[in-house]
Amino acid sequence: xxxxxxxxxxxxxxxxxxxxxxxxxxxxxxxxxxxxxxxxxxxxxxxxxxxxxxxxxxxxxxxxxxxxxxxxxxxxxxxxxxxxxxxxxxxxxxxxxxxxxxxxxxxxxxxxxxxxxxxxxxxxxxxxxxxxxxxxxxxxxxxxxxxxxxxxxxxxxxxxxxxxxxxxxxxxxxxxxxxxxxxxxxxxxxxxxxxxxxxxxxxxxxxxxxxxxxxxxxxxxxxxxxxxxxxxxxxxxxxxxxxxxxxxxxxxxxxxxxxxxxxxxxxxxxxxxxxxxxxxxxxxxxxxxxxxxxxxxxxxxxxxxxxxxxxxxxxxxxxxxxxxxxxxxxxxxxxxxxxxxxxxxxxxxxxxxxxxxxxxxxxxxxxxxxxxxxxxxxxxxxxxxxxxxxxxxxxxxxxxxxxxxxxxxxxxxxxxxxxxxxxxxxxxxxxxxxxxxxxxxxxxxxxxxxxxxxxxxxxxxxxxxxxxxxxxxxxxxxxxxxxxxxxxxxxxxxxxxxxxxxxxxxxxxxxxxxxxxxxxxxxxxxxxxxxxxxxxxxxxxxxxxxxxxxxxxxxxxxxxxxxxxxxxxxxxxxxxxxxxxxxxxxxxxxxxxxxxxxxxxxxxxxxxxxxxxxxxxxxxxxxxxxxxxxxxxxxxxxxxxxxxxxxxxxxx
Numbered sequence: 001x002x003x004x005x006x007x008x009x010x011x012x013x014x015x016x017x018x019x020x021x022x023x024x025x026x027x028x029x030x031x032x033x034x035x036x037x038x039x040x041x042x043x044x045x046x047x048x049x050x051x052x053x054x055x056x057x058x059x060x061x062x063x064x065x066x067x068x069x070x071x072x073x074x075x076x077x078x079x080x081x082x083x084x085x086x087x088x089x090x091x092x093x094x095x096x097x098x099x100x101x102x103x104x105x106x107x108x109x110x111x112x113x114x115x116x117x118x119x120x121x122x123x124x125x126x127x128x129x130x131x132x133x134x135x136x137x138x139x140x141x142x143x144x145x146x147x148x149x150x151x152x153x154x155x156x157x158x159x160x161x162x163x164x165x166x167x168x169x170x171x172x173x174x175x176x177x178x179x180x181x182x183x184x185x186x187x188x189x190x191x192x193x194x195x196x197x198x199x200x201x202x203x204x205x206x207x208x209x210x211x212x213x214x215x216x217x218x219x220x221x222x223x224x225x226x227x228x229x230x231x232x233x234x235x236x237x238x239x240x241x242x243x244x245x246x247x248x249x250x251x252x253x254x255x256x257x258x259x260x261x262x263x264x265x266x267x268x269x270x271x272x273x274x275x276x277x278x279x280x281x282x283x284x285x286x287x288x289x290x291x292x293x294x295x296x297x298x299x300x301x302x303x304x305x306x307x308x309x310x311x312x313x314x315x316x317x318x319x320x321x322x323x324x325x326x327x328x329x330x331x332x333x334x335x336x337x338x339x340x341x342x343x344x345x346x347x348x349x350x351x352x353x354x355x356x357x358x359x360x361x362x363x364x365x366x367x368x369x370x371x372x373x374x375x376x377x378x379x380x381x382x383x384x385x386x387x388x389x390x391x392x393x394x395x396x397x398x399x400x401x402x403x404x405x406x407x408x409x410x411x412x413x414x415x416x417x418x419x420x421x422x423x424x425x426x427x428x429x430x431x432x433x434x435x436x437x438x439x440x441x442x443x444x445x446x447x448x449x450x451x452x453x454x455x456x457x458x459x460x461x462x463x464x465x466x467x468x469x470x471x472x473x474x475x476x477x478x479x480x481x482x483x484x485x486x487x488x489x490x491x492x493x494x495x496x497x498x499x500x501x502x503x504x505x506x507x508x509x510x511x512x513x514x515x516x517x518x519x520x521x522x523x524x525x526x527x528x529x530x531x532x533x534x535x536x537x538x539x540x541x542x543x544x545x546x547x548x549x550x551x552x553x554x555x556x557x558x559x560x561x562x563x564x565x566x567x568x569x570x571x572x573x574x575x576x577x578x579x580x581x582x583x584x585x586x587x588x589x590x591x592x593x594x595x596x597x598x599x600x601x602x603x604x605x606x607x608x609x610x611x612x613x614x615x616x617x618x619x620x621x622x623x624x625x626x627x628x629x630x631x632x633x634x635x636x637x638x639x640x641x642x643x644x645x646x647x648x649x650x651x652x
Contacts, residue, residue: 013038013053020090020097023051030585039102042087049087050102053095065096072098075168077143082135084156084166103166104159109152112220113446113588117253119223122263128155128163129217129289135165136213136282140206148204150212151193152220192225196237196273206282207275213285214270214278221259222247226271229509229651241271245392249400261385262291264392414452414507414648416500419462423452423648424562431522432529434582435616441584445518448588453515453523454645456553456564457481457572458492466495473641478552480570480643486599486623489514489573489644496646507648514575515647517618518590520602524567524615526560536610540568546606550641567603567613570643574600578620591652599623605641 013036017025023040029050030037040051058064072089079085085101108128112119132155139145147154147168154166191199195211198204218241219225226241242250244259244267266288272278279285414423426447433445457480460472472482484492493512500506515523537545538557546568554564576592578600583590592600598620604613621640 019095020092022090023049023099031583042099048102049099052098052100054097058096065091074145078139078145078168080135080138082131082162082164083139083168084164103156103164105157107153108155108157108220111157112152112223117223117255118448119253120220121255121257122221122260123257125217125220128157130286131163132165132213133282133286136209139168140209140282146204146206147209147212148198149190150209151190151216155216191232191236192228194236195275197275199233199236205275207278207280210270210278210282210285213282214267217267218244218271223251223253243268243392243395245396249396262289416505419465421462421646422455423646424455426451426453426519426523426561429522431525433518433521433616435614441582443582443584444586445522445590446586446588447518447522449650451519452648453519453563455562457570457643457645459553463492466492466499474550476552479550480553480565482550482570482641482643484642484644485625486573486621493646509650510648511651512646512648514573514644516591517574517576517600517602519647520572520574521615523561523563524559524603526563528560536567536613540565540613541606542568542604542608542610542613543606544610548607550606568608569606570641571601571605571619572603573642573644574602576600597622601642607641
């Protein structure tokens with residue numbers, strides 16, 4: 001649902017504005033696929049609240065509003081200290097919003113990115129997991145509410161370090177109603193955290209949240225969800241994710257703390273494809289994480305029935321958090337020893353006083369035999385665990401070597417020999433995207449994955465070798481291809497990807513494509529906050545020096561990262577749909593809106609004045625026809641000089 005248009009929802013809001021005759025807006029807290037959130041003062045109750053405004057497509061749908069009012073009333077029942085309180089649902093003829101508890105702090109999704117390894121250790125995470133399990137146990141049992149969109153972004157940590165679950169009962173319902181209102185087909189929730197049953201639209205169940213809990217813990221401990229690239233929906237249905245240890249090695253996560261076996265096994269159980277194979281309660285999850293073992297009363301088919309945590313009482317009885325191996329091993333042993341001693345004491349009294357000595361001796365023999373059987377069973381179990389650990393170590397070592405190979409590849413330039421096409425490596429990093437003068441608000445962008453980008457714009461000779469034609473106006477083998485649509489450029493990328501994959505020259509998990517806006521601007525800035533150093537005429541062909549035509553690539557100076565013609569010559573397509581302004585705040589790996597009518601181009605061209613040759617200047621055009629670009633279509637005009645340069649990125 002992230003492709004909804006929130007332009008009208010955002011328009012006209014400002015600090016100090018009063019809405020619904022009750023709330024005074026203070027500052028925007030953020031926005032996302034399901035609305036924009038403002039910090040507001042509730043003038044009626046004299047308290048600060050988080051006011052979540054709903055998308056216009058939902059606010060104008062009365063059936064959707066009634067659904068949300070009903071779910072809001074249900075959410076009012078959630079009064080657990082670890083669940084963000086829902087206060088009210090308010091609407092008028094134009095707007096609708098949910099009033100909820102304001103939690104000053106950050107989500108675990110944000111806090112994770114601040115970690116040196118982009119993930120948490122078990123020791124860091126465990127106290128929050130205990131609180132999370134307590135809240136889920138309460139919600140599932142006492143309130144009989146399933147979250148349906150559990151993920152790191154919905155887990156808030158307040159100023160005191162306590163965890164709170166946000167959007168309980170609201171997020172998924174909003175997604176459902178927005179889906180119906182916008183006539184889009186999707187399931188509620190976020191795909192990378194959704195259970196196979198939720199994806200298939202089955203009736204919501206607590207085990208859906210258990211799956212999402214497993215996916216959330218997996219990401220927080222490794223840096224990535226179980227499935228995060230390619231066809232996620234198909235993988236969730238059919239593929240088993242790598243172990244936590246293997247995924248850490250794959251991503252190059254270095255940690256002195258190993259993942260405890262109880263955590264590996266419990267999270268894997270949460271991610272089971274069949275709901276009956278998962279832990280049946282949040283309390284059971286916490287017990288397993290602490291090495292106590294599954295809750296037999298919660299197993300499917302039990303006479304007792306499913307244990308959903310037994311509310312606050314069950315949550316309060318969850319075992320205290322202990323990570324030390326000795327503590328985890330002593331608890332079951334102590335319980336077992338207490339039981340043995342109790343039986344032995346009773347048996348001694350009974351047979352010592354009431355029964356003959358022969359029967360006492362026979363009982364001792366039976367106990368000795370049982371002890372020998374138990375010792376043998378434990379030895380078999382020890383050997384099996386040893387074999388499992390050895391297999392895990394081998395798997396982790398293989399993943400580590402693969403990660404090292406990928407890291408080494410990421411530092412090298414890539415050349416397609418017969419095309420004489422060279423791409424330079426771009427490191428992961430952060431930069432300020434945009435300009436207050438053109439695309440407010442400026443956005444802090446983090447690019448978490450390295451990529452490659454073309455040293456030059458794609459030339460006409462390279463285009464002809466792949467596509468077999470030449471649409472350009474200004475002919476020349478070494479001139480950039482021009483007068484190409486976005487669709488044409490993407491077809492070139494797809495053909496080149498298939499060609500290089502067949503030749504065995506394409507790195508695994510990567511594809512040739514167009515750069516995103518963020519990748520293009522990051523590469524253009526080359527680590528600088530200013531547009532360029534020196535004279536623009538040294539690096540660009542533009543209206544004053546181009547004779548209003550393109551020129552062979554690479555004749556001007558390169559930028560600090562070795563890239564030529566980032567400004568002028570021909571404008572360059574990006575992969576993103578066009579949005580009028582950036583999101584603001586901080587965002588990781590942005591890819592633009594989910595849909596639109598025009599695609600973005602960057603860099604200016606040989607017709608442009610030097611005033612627009614900046615890293616942040618943007619334009620847009622219909623993807624099917626460069627002749628329809630805004631401001632450049634007229635009688636006899638063949639269109640806008642549009643070309644592109646390649647990017648080599650992980651499959652999106």
